[in-house]
Amino acid sequence: MIDYIIENYWLLWTAIAMLCLCLEMTSGDFFLTCIAVGAAVSALSCIISVPLWVQVIIFALTSILSIYFIRPHLVSLIHSGEDKRLSNTDALIDRIGVVSETIQAGGFGRVQIDGDDWKAQSPEDDAIEKGMKVKVIGRDSIILNVESVD
Secondary structure (H helix, E strand, O other), X not given: OHHHHHHOHHHHHHHHHXXXXXXXXXXXXXXXXXXXXXXXXXXXXXXXXXXXXXXXXXXXXXXXXXXHHOHHHHHHHHOOOHHHOOOHHHHHOOOEEEEEEOEOOOOEEEEEEOOEEEEEEOOOOOXXXXXXXXXXXXXXXXXXXXXXXX
């Protein structure tokens, strides 16, 4: 069995590549994909009967080069739309809500948006009465800055 593997290193490199690709499905950080690329290139180098020590060097260099040149592109592809998704209070900006507790001039009140009740303040000099519609114009931490909608 050992003699067969020694005569067919391409099989060992292919097994390493497949194992790395299977393990990559559990991690998702693309380091194991780069190692799989290195193992695949080493398996291809077996075709031209390259000695084992050269195959190991090819494996190491190809894996390192893949980490520096291929991995950043894969990561940017998988995370391409993340900066456009807003969450938490950032997603409330420009939304319309209803005042559930009067917002005092220079003070605080509460605004209801989609069934959630938020603490709010207004830069306006007049109080915004309960039941009026307001638009979220910004936020300070979890306190919404709102203005009345006419």
